[in-house]
Amino acid sequence: MIGPGTGVRVYLACGRPIYREYRELCRLLEDRGIDENQQPIEIMKFWHWERQQEIPHQRISSYLFAAVARRVVMGEKKIVDRGLINDVRTISTYAPYVDALFIDKRCAALLKEEPLRAELEYKARIFSLNNPDEFLGYLQEIESQTPDEVREYAAMIYGID
Incomplete structure (x- = not known):
């Protein structure tokens, strides 16, 4: 697709994530009053913005x-x-x-x-x-740091004895 008068080419493959993102950005720009002919340029500026990193x-x-x-x-x-x-x-x-x-x-x-x-x-x-042992250790760490009050509430809520 070529934005009219923009010289910007944007390949749009239906059903692809980039297409969905492009269409959503067009919708957002339209909601903000950006002219349809200007939208591809604004989208390209956004996609090339150095702070994206x-x-x-x-x-x-x-x-x-x-x-x-x-x-x-x-x-x-x-x-x-x-x-x-x-x-x-x-x-x-x-x-x-x-x-x-x-x-x-x-x-x-x-x-x-x-x-x-x-x-x-x-x-x-x-x-x-x-690393299943590391994960079990992480869970034990969480359990050991759980305050008694939280344990009591969990027992009341979930019926744990």
């Missing part, structure tokens, strides 16, 4: 996809499957904000590789079936 979701997903690409170039054939996009999206979305994530072995291994380990910052502690 600071958005946790963008940074984490970019690093994960780059790590996957490295593995593919090195000959690993089974790293890309149907669930990979969902895994990356989930990790990128929640890791900056939750205390812990239990994820698949593949993505947990990617997050331990350099430069991901050194350059990505997020709140979540990452667990997988590669």
Whole structure:
């Protein structure tokens, strides 16, 4: 699609995430009174904004996809499957904000590789079936730090004896 008079080309593949994002941005710009002919230009400015790198979701997903690409170039054939996009999206979305994530072995291994380990910052502690004892230790840590009052309320609410 070419924005009329803009010289900006935007490839729109129906059903693709980039298309959905483009359409949503058009809707938001339209709601704010931005002329339809100006929308592609404003969207391109947003997509090329240097501060995009600071958005946790963008940074984490970019690093994960780059790590996957490295593995593919090195000959690993089974790293890309149907669930990979969902895994990356989930990790990128929640890791900056939750205390812990239990994820698949593949993505947990990617997050331990350099430069991901050194350059990505997020709140979540990452667990997988590669480290079940660490996850159990984390749960025991939470349990040991639970105040007695909270335990009493949990017992009342859930009928725990």
